[in-house]
Amino acid sequence: MAFSGLSLYSQAVLLLAGLIALTSFLMLGQSRLVRLVLVFALQGILLAATTAMVAGALDFPHLYVSAGLSFLLKGILIPVMLHRLIHRLGLHRELDTIRHPARVMMGGAFLMVFSYYVSLPVVAHSPLVTLNAIAVSLAVVLLGMLLMITRRQAVAHVVGFMSIENGLFFAAVVSTYGMPMVVELGVAADVLVAAVVFGVFFFQIRESIDSLDVDRLSKLSETDRT
Amino acid sequence: MAWLVAIFQTLLFIALAPLLSGWIKRVKCRLQNRKAPSLFQPYRDLRKLYRKRPIMPYPASWIFRAAPYIVFASTVLAAATVPLVAIHLPTARIADVIVLVGFFALGRTFLVLAGMDIGTAFGGMGSSREMTISSLAEPAMLMAVFTLAMSAHTTNLSQAVSFVLDSGLVLRPSFVFAMGGLILVTIAETGRIPVDNPATHLELTMIHEAMILEYSGRWLALIEWASQIKLMLYGVLIANIFFPWGIAQTFTPDALGFGLAMIALKLAVLAVVLAFSEVLFAKMRIFRVQEYLSFAYLLSVLGLLSHIILEAVR
Numbered sequence: 001m002a003f004s005g006l007s008l009y010s011q012a013v014l015l016l017a018g019l020i021a022l023t024s025f026l027m028l029g030q031s032r033l034v035r036l037v038l039v040f041a042l043q044g045i046l047l048a049a050t051t052a053m054v055a056g057a058l059d060f061p062h063l064y065v066s067a068g069l070s071f072l073l074k075g076i077l078i079p080v081m082l083h084r085l086i087h088r089l090g091l092h093r094e095l096d097t098i099r100h101p102a103r104v105m106m107g108g109a110f111l112m113v114f115s116y117y118v119s120l121p122v123v124a125h126s127p128l129v130t131l132n133a134i135a136v137s138l139a140v141v142l143l144g145m146l147l148m149i150t151r152r153q154a155v156a157h158v159v160g161f162m163s164i165e166n167g168l169f170f171a172a173v174v175s176t177y178g179m180p181m182v183v184e185l186g187v188a189a190d191v192l193v194a195a196v197v198f199g200v201f202f203f204q205i206r207e208s209i210d211s212l213d214v215d216r217l218s219k220l221s222e223t224d225r226t
Numbered sequence: 227m228a229w230l231v232a233i234f235q236t237l238l239f240i241a242l243a244p245l246l247s248g249w250i251k252r253v254k255c256r257l258q259n260r261k262a263p264s265l266f267q268p269y270r271d272l273r274k275l276y277r278k279r280p281i282m283p284y285p286a287s288w289i290f291r292a293a294p295y296i297v298f299a300s301t302v303l304a305a306a307t308v309p310l311v312a313i314h315l316p317t318a319r320i321a322d323v324i325v326l327v328g329f330f331a332l333g334r335t336f337l338v339l340a341g342m343d344i345g346t347a348f349g350g351m352g353s354s355r356e357m358t359i360s361s362l363a364e365p366a367m368l369m370a371v372f373t374l375a376m377s378a379h380t381t382n383l384s385q386a387v388s389f390v391l392d393s394g395l396v397l398r399p400s401f402v403f404a405m406g407g408l409i410l411v412t413i414a415e416t417g418r419i420p421v422d423n424p425a426t427h428l429e430l431t432m433i434h435e436a437m438i439l440e441y442s443g444r445w446l447a448l449i450e451w452a453s454q455i456k457l458m459l460y461g462v463l464i465a466n467i468f469f470p471w472g473i474a475q476t477f478t479p480d481a482l483g484f485g486l487a488m489i490a491l492k493l494a495v496l497a498v499v500l501a502f503s504e505v506l507f508a509k510m511r512i513f514r515v516q517e518y519l520s521f522a523y524l525l526s527v528l529g530l531l532s533h534i535i536l537e538a539v540r
Contacts, residue, residue, distance in 0.1 A: 004394070102516075123538070
C-alpha cells in the first residue's frame with residue numbers, strides 16, 4: 001500500500017512523528033538552555049497532539065485523557081519549572097557550548113538509521129500502520145541519551161532524561177495505542193517527582209562545587225583549590 | 227505550440243524577476259517603517275546601468291569580460307527548465323533537477339573566476355567565501371531534491387510536480403523536511419540576510435558583492451539581473467514543488483492565465499515570508515554559516531530518512 005493510500009489521520013500521526021524527531025535534533029544542536037527547554041516544551045506539545053490524533057483515529061476516548069495529561073505536564077508544567085529553575089540558578093545567559101556540533105548531528109542521524117534497522121523486524125510482523133513510527137520513538141530515546149552524553153550542564157542532562165521519557169511514551173502510543181491508565185498516571189507522577197528532585201539536586205550540586213558543570217564532578221579533591 | 231509556451235514562460239521569468247525583488251524590497255521597507263521605493267525601481271536601476279559604459283580593470287583577462295554573459299545565460303537556461311505556469315513543457319523533458327543544479331554551478335564557477343581574475347583582495351576573499359558556502363549548500367540541496375525524487379520516482383521536475391498534483395493532499399513528513407532544507411539553502415544561495423546581505427558593501431561580511439565589486443555598467447546589470455532571476459527560480463521551485471496547486475496542465479489560455487495568477491500569488495506570499503525573516507533575524511557571523519548549512523543538510527537527510535522510515539510501503 002502506498003503512503004498516499006493511508007487515511008489522513010495516519011498520515012498526520014506519521015508527520016507528527018517526523019516533527020518529534022526534528023525537535024530531538026533541535027535539542028541536540030541547541031546551546032542555550034532557555035531555548036533547549038523551549039524546544040523540549042514543543043516536543044511535549046507535539047507528543048500530546050500525536051496522542052490526541054491517535055485517539056481520534058481509533059476512537060479511544062481514554063487516550064484523550066492521556067493526551068491532555070501529557071500536554072499539561074510535558075508541554076507546560078515541567079518546562080515552566082525548568083525555566084524558573086534556570087532563572088533562579090542564573091543560568092539563562094550561559095552558553096553550554098557543544099564541541100563538535102556537526103559531528104554530533106551526524107551521530108544523531110546515524111542513531112536514527114540504527115534505530116530504523118533495529119525496529120525493522122518488529123515492524124515487519126505487525127498490521128499496524130503507525131508502527132512505522134516506532135523507529136522514531138527509539139531514535140528519540142537514543143538521541144536523548146546522546147544529548148546527555150554530549151552536554152556538560154546538569155540542566156541539559158535533565159532535559160535529555162525527560163526526552164527519553166517522551167520517546168518511551170511515544171513508543172507506547174504508536175505501538176499499542178496507549179499504556180493502561182494506571183501505568184500512565186504512575187509514570188507521569190514519577191516524572192513530576194523527578195523534576196522536583198532534580199531541582200533540589202541542582203542547588204546541592206551548586207553549593208558543593210560552585211557550578212552545574214558536571215565535568216567538574218570528576219575531579220576528586222577534598223579542598224577547593226580552584 | 228508547446229515550444230511557444232516554453233519560450234514565453236522563460237521570457238516571463240526574465241521579465242518578472244526584477245519585479246519580485248522590488249516587491250520584497252517594498253515589503254521590507256514597510257516592515258521597517260521606511261518609505262518604500264516604487265515596485266519598478268529594480269527596472270529603473272537596470273536601465274540606468276545599461277546606459278553606462280562598462281569599465282575593464284587593467285589586469286583583467288577575457289574571463290572578466292565573458293563572465294557576465296555566461297552567468298546570465300546559464301541562469302536563463304536554468305529558468306527554462308523550471309515549470310513556472312505550466313508543466314509538461316518540452317524544455318522540462320530535456321533537463322531534470324540535476325542539470326538545474328549543474329547550471330547554477332556553471333554560473334557560479336564563472337562568477338568566482340571573475341572575482342579572482344581582477345586580482346584585488348576583495349575579489350579573492352568573496353570568491354573563497356562563495357565557494358565555501360556553495361560547497362556546503364549544494365549537498366543539502368541535492369539531498370532535498372533526492373528526497374523529492376524518491377517520493378515521485380523521478381528527477382524530472384515536471385513529472386515530479388504532476389505527481390504531487392495527482393496524489394492530492396498527502397501529509398508527507400519527508401516533504402516537510404525537504405522544504406525546510408530547501409528554504410535554508412535558498413537563503414544561503416541567493417545571499418539573503420542571515421548569510422549575506424546584498425544591499426550593503428560591508429567588507430567584513432560581504433560575499434556576493436565582494437566578487438562583483440569591479441563590475442560596472444552593462445556587465446553589472448547582467449549580473450544583478452541574473453541574481454534576481456536566481457532568487458525567483460528558487461522561489462518558484464519551492465512554490466511549485468510543494469504547493470503545485472493551480473499550475474496549468476494544458477495549454478489553453480484559461481489554464482495558463484490561472485496558472486500565472488496562482489504563481490504570482492504564491493510568490494507574493496513567499497516574498498512576504500522572506501521579508502519577515504529578513505527583518506526578524508540578524509545577519510550571522512561568516513563562521514557560523516557552516517553550522518547553519520549543516521543544519522540544512524541535516525534537515526534534508528532527515529527528509530530522506532523519514533521517507534524510508536515513515537513512508538515505507540508494505
